[in-house]
Amino acid sequence: MVDFEWYRSFCIIYKYNSVSEAAKVRMMTQPAMSQHLASLEAEVGEALFIRTPRKMIPTERGKQLYSQLAPLIESLEEATMNFKTASLPTLTFIKIGTAHEFYTEKILPQLHQSNSSVISSFGTADQLLELLKEDKLDLIVTSKKIPAPGIEYQKVMDEEFVIVAPAAYELPVTDSLEHTEHWLSAQHWISYGLDLPIIRRIWREHFKKRPQIRPVHVIPNLHMILKAIGDGAGLSVIPTYLLENSGDKRTKVIFGELKVNNELFFAYKLKDKQLPQIHEMMTIIRENG
Known part of the structure; x- marks a missing residue:
């Protein structure tokens, strides 16, 4: 049998x-x-x-x-x-981890839709994955799909990143990609990290080289970076959904063709796959992505 x-x-x-x-x-x-x-x-x-x-x-x-x-x-x-x-009490809990900016723009405005009590954590992709492995989180939204035993991933959405400058910036008149790259390299840049996350992707995908840039400021928060751009501190790379919601007229997108897409994924323990609160939260985020 x-x-x-x-x-x-x-x-x-x-x-x-x-x-x-x-x-x-x-x-x-x-x-x-x-x-x-x-x-x-x-x-x-x-x-x-x-x-x-x-x-x-x-x-x-x-x-x-x-x-x-x-x-x-x-x-x-x-x-x-x-x-x-x-057989459990009516109120259930879900422990969710994301980047601070994604949570602010995509989850916080829809939090009232959740029938569960949401316990939120913020961190980098690597930090959140470790918390998920240790059962300190039930669901994470991450830009890295790192293979790990017992962890399953589902795609959420594509983020589109563009180069953003102060509204008063004067741009060079050129059709040359080489001249554009040279001009961009000479500007003041604000980065999310010293390793130039996303900025490296712009250079690799469009200029086929590594950026020769040393950021003048490193600010690990995209909302603060956007404010710093508006204040005239330099250029950076920002997701379009953040620009759409900011309403800040002090900034502008430059060289719109030099954009890159970044995939975002849900990650959860395979053993928790059928938990209703995980399904509910994924649905809420997807419907408002």
């Missing part, structure tokens, strides 16, 4: 192409995970994976079985989670 846990183990092995990674996700030992797979293969009567030194490659029978099992297991796990939450 087939044990339901064999099916769950099989689906996780299929997802990660690895018995060892699947064991970490399910918090089992590797021998126990291998035993689940061996028992299921014995029941099915044929191999479900081709073992290679680097990964597990599903056979045609394995692919067929996964396509049948995956939606059924997700439905069962969702039903189980609903049973659990039905």
Whole structure:
């Protein structure tokens, strides 16, 4: 008789192409995970994976079985989670982490839509991922899709970044990309960090080189950077959604063709995938992205 846990183990092995990674996700030992797979293969009567030194490659029978099992297991796990939450107090909690600026512009105005109590944290992509791994956060919005056992990512949206200058800035009249790059390199720049995040992307994608820039100011807050630009402190790279909401007439976009897109992702623990409060918060953010 087939044990339901064999099916769950099989689906996780299929997802990660690895018995060892699947064991970490399910918090089992590797021998126990291998035993689940061996028992299921014995029941099915044929191999479900081709073992290679680097990964597990599903056979045609394995692919067929996964396509049948995956939606059924997700439905069962969702039903189980609903049973659990039905017995909990009415007020639920969700611990969410994002960049300060994204939270201010995209989440804070919609916070009243949440039926859960929201506990918010702010930090860099690396900091937020560590908090998620330690179960100190339930959901993060991040610009880095860093592979990690038991962590699943879903794309949220694309951010568009443009170069922004004080409104009074006089621009050179030129059609030459080389002259534009030379002029930009000679300006005062304000950066989010010493490693010139996003500014490097502008140079790499449009000028095919590293920027030869030393920022005059480093301010790890985009709202403050935008204010500093308006005050005449220099140029920087700002997401368009922040400009749309700021209403600041003291700044302007320059060289609009020199823009870059940056992907944002939701990240959460695979074990928490079916939590209603996570689904609700992702829906709220997506609908207002």
